[in-house]
Amino acid sequence: MVNRLIVRMNLAKRTLLATTAAAAIALPLLTGLVAAPRASAQAQPAAPASPNASARTTASPGTEAALRRHFESLVKGQPLTAEMTPEFIAAAHPSVDQVAARAKAWGALKSITFKGVDPMGGDLYHLSFEHAEIEAMIRPLTPDGKIPGIGFRMMN
Numbered sequence: 001m002v003n004r005l006i007v008r009m010n011l012a013k014r015t016l017l018a019t020t021a022a023a024a025i026a027l028p029l030l031t032g033l034v035a036a037p038r039a040s041a042q043a044q045p046a047a048p049a050s051p052n053a054s055a056r057t058t059a060s061p062g063t064e065a066a067l068r069r070h071f072e073s074l075v076k077g078q079p080l081t082a083e084m085t086p087e088f089i090a091a092a093h094p095s096v097d098q099v100a101a102r103a104k105a106w107g108a109l110k111s112i113t114f115k116g117v118d119p120m121g122g123d124l125y126h127l128s129f130e131h132a133e134i135e136a137m138i139r140p141l142t143p144d145g146k147i148p149g150i151g152f153r154m155m156n
Contacts, residue, residue: 015101059114060140063123066147067138068112071127085146106132122149132156149152 066083073080077100081089092099105133115135117126122137133155138146 021120022156045121056117059123062141062145063138064114065110066127066134066141066145067123067125067127067150070138070147070150071103071134071136072109074100075106075129076108077101077104083145083147085142087150088147106134107128122151126155127152 012029013109019155069080069083079092079096079100084092109127109129111128113126113128115126118124118137124137125138127138134152135155136150136152138150
C-alpha cells in the first residue's frame with residue numbers, strides 16, 4: 001500500500017512539474033517578458049485565421065488607439081484591464097506587474113506605425129518610445145471593443 005501512495009505522489013509531482021514548466025515558458029512569451037524568435041526565423045507561416053485575414057492590408061478598426069492606450073497605461077504602471085477580454089486578463093495577470101515595471105523605463109510613447117497584418121489576422125505595429133523600440137501585434141478588437149490579445153517584443 002505504501003508503494004502505491006508513493007507512485008501516486010510521484011505522478012502528481014510529475015504533473016505539477018510539467019504544468020509549471022509549460023507555464024514558465026509560455027507566460028513570459030505571451031506577455032513580452034522574453035523575446036520571441038523573429039518571424040523570418042520560423043519554418044513556415046501559419047495558415048490565416050480567416051479567408052480575408054491575409055487579404056487585409058489596413059489596420060482593423062480601433063487597434064491603433066487601443067494599443068496606444070494599453071502601452072501608455074503600462075508606462076504609467078496602471079494596466080487598463082477594463083479594455084481587455086477576461087481571457088487576455090487571465091493570460092497576462094501573472095506577469096503584468098513585471099511588464100509594467102519594465103515599461104516605466106521605456107519613457108513616453110513617441111509614435112506608433114502600422115506595419116501590416118500577420119498571417120493569423122493580427123495587426124502589426126512598430127512602437128517608438130523615448131528609450132525603447134517595440135514590435136507589437138494586436139488581435140482585432142471584439143465587437144464590444146475589448147482587446148483579445150497583445151504580443152510584443154523589444155527591438156533594441
